[in-house]
Amino acid sequence: MSAPDLAALNHDNIVAYIGDIFERRGNEEYLGEPVTIAAHMLQGATFAEHRGQSEAIIVAALLHDIGHFTSEFGSFTMDDTEDRFHEEAGARILGAFFPEAIVDCVKYHVAAKRYLCASRPAYFDQLSAASVHSLKLQGGPMSADEVAEFEANPNHSLIVEVRLLDDEGKLPDMETPDFWHFAPMVQAQVDATRV
Numbered sequence: 788m789s790a791p792d793l794a795a796l797n798h799d800n801i802v803a804y805i806g807d808i809f810e811r812r813g814n815e816e817y818l819g820e821p822v823t824i825a826a827h828m829l830q831g832a833t834f835a836e837h838r839g840q841s842e843a844i845i846v847a848a849l850l851h852d853i854g855h856f857t858s859e860f861g862s863f864t865m866d867d868t869e870d871r872f873h874e875e876a877g878a879r880i881l882g883a884f885f886p887e888a889i890v891d892c893v894k895y896h897v898a899a900k901r902y903l904c905a906s907r908p909a910y911f912d913q914l915s916a917a918s919v920h921s922l923k924l925q926g927g928p929m930s931a932d933e934v935a936e937f938e939a940n941p942n943h944s945l946i947v948e949v950r951l952l953d954d955e956g957k958l959p960d961m962e963t964p965d966f967w968h969f970a971p972m973v974q975a976q977v978d979a980t981r982v
C-alpha cells in the first residue's frame with residue numbers, strides 16, 4: 788500500500804494498514820536505542836499483556852510511537868517525519884479511530900516523562916542516555932503548575948503506565964509476538980468507537 792490520504796482510512800482498514808506499516812517500516816532504527824521501532828513497541832505491549840494490564844494499555848503501548856511514521860499518512864508535511872512532536876502526530880492519526888484514553892496515552896507519552904522526572908526522583912536515574920538527551924529538547928522536568936495540569940487529566944494514570952512500558956521496551960534481544968498477535972485487540976478498541 789502506498790500512502791493514502793487519511794480520508795481513505797476507516798474503521799475496517801486501519802488495523803491492516805497499521806500492521807502493514809509495522810511490516811514495511813518496523814525495522815527502522817529507534818534513534819539512539821538498541822532496538823528497532825517495531826521491537827520497541829512490541830516489547831511494551833508484550834510486557835503489558837504478560838502482566839494482565841488492560842487491553843487499552845496494551846494497545847496504547849503497541850501504538851505509542853506510530854507518529855514516527857507520519858509520512859505513511861498522506862495529509863502530513865515532511866517536517867512531521869522528524870522525531871519532533873511525533874506524539875502529537877500519532878495522536879492526530881489515532882484520534883479518528885481509537886478511544887480517547889488510548890489517544891491521550893500516545894499524545895502525552897513525552898509529557899509523562901517530563902512529569903515523572905518532576906514527581907519521582909528515582910525515575911530520571913533509570914532513563915536511557917537517548918531519553919535523557921531528548922528530555923532536554925522536550926523542555927526538561929515539568930514545573931509545579933505543569934504537574935498539577937497533568938494530574939488533572941482523567942487518563943493520567945493510564946498515561947503514566949504506558950510511559951513506563953515505553954521506558955522498558957528497549958531490550959536488545961527480547962522475543963515478542965508480532966503485530967498480528969495483537970491485531971484482534973487493536974480492532975476491538977477501534978470497534979468501541981464505531982457510531
Ligand code: FE
Nearest residue numbers: 827851852953
Ligand atoms: Fe517510545
